[in-house]
Amino acid sequence: MSIQIWTFILVGLSFAIYIGIAIWSKATTTSDFYVAGESIPPIVNGMATAADWMSAASFISMAGLISFMGRDGSVYLMGWTGGYVLLALLLAPYLRKFGKYTVPDFVGDRYYSQTARFVAVICAIFVSFTYVAGQMRGVGIVFSRFLNVGINNGVLIGMGIVFFYAVLGGMKGITYTQVAQYCVLIFAYLVPAIFISLLMTGNLIPQLGFGGKLADGSMYLLERLDGLSRELGFNTYTSGQKSTVDIFFITAALMIGTSGLPHVIVRFYTVPKASDARSSAGWALLFIAILYTTAPAVAAFARTNLLTMTANRSYQDVPQWFKNWEKTGLIKFEDKNGDGVIQYRGPRAEVENELTIDRDIMVLANPEIAKLPNWVVGLVAAGGLAAALSTAAGLLLVISASIAHDLLKNGLMPDIDDHQELMYARLAAGVAICIAGYFSLEIPLLGIKPPGFVAQVVAFAFGLAAASFFPAIIMGIFSKRMNKEGAITGMVIGLAFTASYIIYFKFINPLANQPQHWWFGISPEGIGTLGMCLNLVSSLIVSSLTPQPPEEVQELVEYIRIPSEPDRAEAS
Amino acid sequence: MGQSLQKEKSVNNKERYWQKNLQYLAVLLAIWFVASFGCSILFVNQLDQIKIGGFHLGFWFAQQGSIYVFVLLIFIYVLLMNRLDKKHGLDDQSEGLKRKAEPKSNPEVESVE
Structure with missing residues (x-):
């Protein structure tokens, strides 16, 4: 059977499963809708978190980025896994103990302030929209190559599917769909990886084949790759090009951002207990690491x-x-010297380079390049869609919860009942899907290319999350002294600083986006770390100059630090 | 009198629990920092001098080793904390069961109704 037919079968089958699950696990209460009734077992939640987490960027773009960046690609590998250590150790168990539904809930209650809640809502919506646009482009790429429907129609089909199961099932539907999506995406990632590892190195396990000898036994794979790279004028694969400062800051921004992303944090509200939140983070990272060490x-x-x-x-x-x-325009060959031969050359070569390759296609084209059977190619398409859709759904839920729960229920319309809130939540999810779709459709129509590749678009969401939420939540748990004045100042300064740095270098003056213009040699991708430090310092200074938080807030801090429950009754 | 003594004891117990937790955090986060920012970024070139199989060691840490360390750290923390919770009588094992019995998560609000 042809690639086309296999793709239709596998994508169609996986979509049918997602929709079936959505109908089976329909949400009936706001608790179901926001946090799946707090009933998800830790391993299941770990798997759902992994799918929620691993987006189009992880599945489609990451290996491609690494294969063009060499050792420097480790910023994504470490950045998108190391944050789970922070999450498990510093955030998840305490936020789970706190309960409630959203990150702004915590910020609003801990900092006893509607203003703080409002700032947090704005951050959550901003971060989630930045991120979701990247997912939709991923969906578009997969569709345009494998189903021949054009990027825009692909985005529309993806929107329809997400709309159906996110709006209907809420967090409960999303959780179980994500479990299915994890299985699809990890299978789709590992099968070609194992095949190729076997073909190239004779080793069944890609992680070992990576450091092994080539199948003909002549030399190590990485030696061969280093040699080829140098020969064609590229940088040596196993050495780095970026400055150590920049690598340090980008890695830190991605790590801290990971642990501050609302759609990841909220997954830990869905397990029954605080101790489950800890182990769930461990499972999540284990499931993620399977893909991240293969990439x-x-x-x-x-x-x-x-x-x-x-x-x-x-x-x-x-x-x-x-x-x-x-045909998709993602590979371009221009025969500059007219000899009919493809000269693919790096920046250090004497001959001019004639080949442009979009990094995003590396994973998608890999099975074809390695001449794997057609069903593997179809499987990769289904996996890429699973990754993009699962993340998009998680993000849309955050946006919907932010609007219905934080903005309406806890702000503008406190009188609505559970039933109405649920309706507004569904409405908000629907509107959010349309806005996200509009962004990913309109941008190409206006002739504006989305900035950078999928992974780079997504990288901004991390900088913003790192600079806004992370310090406020950490200080809210680990310092009883941190008050609302400090937290709000910190969030506003962190977000404003990071956003303006990124907007300046990426949109206003992209020509100046060169190392010599960057502050302290830190690129826009890594600036979130500096924003986080500014947030932390300014919040500490302001809070030490203003009154300490009220008694009951300090009691709340003591309450969330202990996993067991009974003292709540004693205190109240 | 007896009650306030008991309360003080429970406060001390929690304080000791929290201090121990902070100690665990300090040690585990130090390892986290050394594996990622240390071995994979700051000292990557030095470690690259060592070769294991086809890998330069620094490169291996940056693209493989650090991730394995992260996974281990979380599971070690889970084990340590589950033990610590039990030791101080602050574990939430019984609550999970209690919660399952009553489906709604917020018992206080329920009782007000």
């Missing part, structure tokens, strides 16, 4: 294949996959 291996395999197969090959006899991807 760098895939990156190295794909890069080696790409260099071997395209460099100095006559354009007449390029393989079929090359032509397939050329």
Whole structure:
């Protein structure tokens, strides 16, 4: 069967499963809708968190980015996993003990202030929308290549599916769908990785094949890759190019941002107990690590294949996959010296480079490049969609909860009952899907290319989350002295600083986005770390100059620090 | 009198529990920092001098090792804290069961109704 048919079958089958689950696990109360009735077992939640977490950026873009960045790609690998340590150790159990539904709930109650709640809502919505736009582009890429429907129609189909199960099932529906999506996406990621590892290194486990010898036993894979890279004028694969300062700051921003992202934090509200939140974070990271330790291996395999197969090959006899991807415009060959041969060269080569390859296609094209069976190619398409849809759904839920719960119920319309709130939540989710879709449709129509690749768009959400939420939540748990004046000042300064730095270098003056113009050599991707430090320092200074928080707030802090319940009754 | 003594004892117990928790956090986060920012970023070039199989050690830490360390750290913390919770009688095992019996999560609000 052809790739096309396999893709239709596998994508159709997986979509049918998601919809079936949504109908089976329909939400009936606000608690169901926001936190799945706090009834999700830790391992299941771990799996759902992993799917929630691993987006189009992880599945589609990350290995591609790494294969073009070499060792520097580790910022994404460490940045998007290391945050779970912070989450498990510093946030999840305490926020679970606090209960309630959203991150703004915690910020509002802990800092006894509607203003703080409002600032947190704005941060949550801002971060989630930034992130969701990246997912929709991912959906568009997969559809345009594998189903031949055009990016815009692809986005519309994706919107329809997410709309159906997020609006109907709420968190409960999303959780179980995400479990299914995790299974699909991890299977889809591992199958080609194992195949390719076997083909190239004879080792079944990609993580080991990565450091192993080539199948012909001549030399280590990484040696071969380093050699090829140097020969064609690229940087040595296993060495870094970015400055140590920048790598440090980007990694920190991604880590801290991960633990401050509302759609990740909220997943830990869905388990029954505080101790479950801890172990659930462990399971989540284990499930994530399966993909994240495979990705760098895939990156190295794909890069080696790409260099071997395209460099100095006559354009007449390029393989079929090359032509397939050329049609989507994601591979471009321009025969500058007119010799009919593809000169794929790096910045250090003497011959001019004639080949442009979009990094996003590396994972998607990998099975074709390695000549794997057609069903594997279809599987990868289903996996990419699972990754993008699961994350989009989680984000939309955060937006809907922020609007219905934090903005309406706890702000503008306190009198609405559970039933009405649920209706507003569904309405908000619907509107959010339309806005997210509008952004990912309209941008290309206006001729504006989304900034950078999917992974880079997403990277901004991290900087913003790191600079706004993280310090406020951490201080709210670990310092009884932190008051509302401090927290609000910190969040506003952190967010304003980080957002303006990124907007300046990415939108207002993109030409100045060069290391010599950056503050302390920190790129816009890493600036969130500095924003976080500013947030922390300013909140500490302001809180020490203003009155300490009321007695009951200090009691709340003591309450959330202890996993067991009984003292709540004693205190009240 | 006896009651206030008991209350003081419970406050001390919680204080000791929290201090111990902070100690665990300090040690585990130090390891977290060394594995990621230390081995994989600050000292990556030095570690790259060492080769294991096809990997330079610094490169391995940056793309593989640090992630394994992260997973281990969380599970170690889970074990340590579950033990600590029990030791101080502050574990939430019984609550989970209690909660399952009453489906709504916020008993106080219920009782006000």
